Amino acid sequence: MRKSIVGKRRIQQLARHETLNISSVQIDNSTKTSETKDIPYSESVAFLSELDIICNDHDGIGQDPEFNFNYWEVDSSDSESESGCDDEYDDLSELKMWATNTNVSQHQFTSLLKILKLHSCFNNFPSDCRSLVPVSKFSNVKSIEGGEYVHLGLKNAVLELNPCEGQILKLQVSVDGLPVYKSTNSSFWPILGYFADISCAPFVIGLFFGKQKPQNVNEYLREFVDEFIQVKAELSAVNISMHINCFVCDVPAKSLIKFSKGHAGYFG
Numbered sequence: 001m002r003k004s005i006v007g008k009r010r011i012q013q014l015a016r017h018e019t020l021n022i023s024s025v026q027i028d029n030s031t032k033t034s035e036t037k038d039i040p041y042s043e044s045v046a047f048l049s050e051l052d053i054i055c056n057d058h059d060g061i062g063q064d065p066e067f068n069f070n071y072w073e074v075d076s077s078d079s080e081s082e083s084g085c086d087d088e089y090d091d092l093s094e095l096k097m098w099a100t101n102t103n104v105s106q107h108q109f110t111s112l113l114k115i116l117k118l119h120s121c122f123n124n125f126p127s128d129c130r131s132l133v134p135v136s137k138f139s140n141v142k143s144i145e146g147g148e149y150v151h152l153g154l155k156n157a158v159l160e161l162n163p164c165e166g167q168i169l170k171l172q173v174s175v176d177g178l179p180v181y182k183s184t185n186s187s188f189w190p191i192l193g194y195f196a197d198i199s200c201a202p203f204v205i206g207l208f209f210g211k212q213k214p215q216n217v218n219e220y221l222r223e224f225v226d227e228f229i230q231v232k233a234e235l236s237a238v239n240i241s242m243h244i245n246c247f248v249c250d251v252p253a254k255s256l257i258k259f260s261k262g263h264a265g266y267f268g
Helices: 008-032 041-056 076-081 091-102 106-117 155-161 217-236 251-257
Strands: 003-005 073-075 141-144 147-151 168-175 187-196 203-210 241-248
Touching: 091 106, 147 217, 155 187, 155 217, 168 217, 168 251, 187 217, 203 217, 217 241, 217 251
Parallel strands: 168 241
Antiparallel strands: 003 073, 141 147, 147 203, 168 187, 187 203
16 A cells, blocks of 8 residues: 555545544444444534644644644545546646747657656656647758758748838848757758838748758749749739848858858868
């Protein structure tokens, strides 16, 4: 039998439960034999009242070694059966919502699920968070020279902006490398966009991933250039102007998109 330490509130619940059981047993036996005497209801109430007084007297608890509520050992299986583990409650949905709202990492979410799974109430939980929150996958990934590229688009960002007639959109484009791991040369090369003089957040136009930087810049920027020309023509038809204001790049990215020698090209 597994033992656990319970507090005085749990002891009160056990005492009430046992007293009611004794009363019900005595009532059942009295219907069978006339020799058995029932416990009067007044005595049961008096016992429970006295028990409440003893449990609420903090100074007296723990002084008597024969009657110590704080360290009374009971079977933990009874405690678990009355702790609410059997209640129908969608814990997984709440965990998914919590993970989404708090933006925790997959490693942290998985560690939490493994800890909860040790308890009998949550033994049906998955061991990996990817069973609850599937990883998003892009269907338009294509292979280009040096790695893979996915185009997220410029048109959606313009539609969310909802420009009015006669407005001028100044697009700023940023290209830069982003290392992913310290142990390998794998890196991201995103194409980011931002509209100047407008209150908006930066957005991703395209994303390249590979073990080296894009080897063919024309292939890397082709979808962005084609879509920019198309969206610009559609906006011009409703009297909205859009042009590229500037490119924001560091020295290596600038040499990449301009086909020029890098900062160590002559003496590196």
